[in-house]
Amino acid sequence: MTIISQPTIFLLILLGIALVAKNSSLIIAVVVLLLIKAVGLGDKVFPIFQSKGISWGVTIITIAVLVPIASGEIGFKQLGEAVKSSYAWIAMGAGVFVAIIASKGILLLQNDPHITTALVFGTILAVAIFQGIAVGPLIGAGIAYMAMKIVELFN
Numbered sequence: 001m002t003i004i005s006q007p008t009i010f011l012l013i014l015l016g017i018a019l020v021a022k023n024s025s026l027i028i029a030v031v032v033l034l035l036i037k038a039v040g041l042g043d044k045v046f047p048i049f050q051s052k053g054i055s056w057g058v059t060i061i062t063i064a065v066l067v068p069i070a071s072g073e074i075g076f077k078q079l080g081e082a083v084k085s086s087y088a089w090i091a092m093g094a095g096v097f098v099a100i101i102a103s104k105g106i107l108l109l110q111n112d113p114h115i116t117t118a119l120v121f122g123t124i125l126a127v128a129i130f131q132g133i134a135v136g137p138l139i140g141a142g143i144a145y146m147a148m149k150i151v152e153l154f155n
Contacts, residue, residue, distance in 0.1 A: 008037060017128040025134060026127045054106075098139060105141030108148075115144060 005013075011030050018026035036045050068074040082088040108115060119140045126132030 008034070011037075014124060014128070017124075020130070021128045023127055023131060026124070029134070066078070074143065098142075101142030102139055104141075104145040105139060108141045108145040115141065119144070 014138070015027065015030040015034070018030060036042050052065055078092060109119070121132055127134050128130075
């Protein structure tokens with residue numbers, strides 16, 4: 001008799017939450033991980049996903065963001081028009097701020113791995129319950145890093 005492992009039970013619970021929340025990204029992610037476990041490739045594939053996955057994800061998101069430039073939908077004319085808008089400057093500033101926060105988040109995740117558990121759980125909750133997008137660990141780690149630095153200033 002095979003006993004289902006704790007990680008599999010955890011993934012199945014997440015799958016149930018994802019199905020109830022109708023979150024296709026989480027459903028796909030959990031199913032892919034369960035399939036990798038089922039065919040016995042977890043020991044080989046999971047470390048690669050864990051070490052390279054965020055980088056791959058950021059690359060895919062960057063490609064998606066750059067498609068309008070590559071397709072000609074956005075060009076120098078649109079850039080010139082955008083910088084005339086106060087909202088464009090706000091968006092640009094937000095982009096810079098978020099990129100800096102994410103870079104600090106990577107540092108925190110590398111230097112303080114136990115924080116990863118809380119960040120991943122928070123991201124799962126946000127994705128499953130609030131229809132969030134799973135870029136949360138980097139941004140969350142960056143925000144946590146900044147908040148920790150602020151707390152350090154007062155201690």
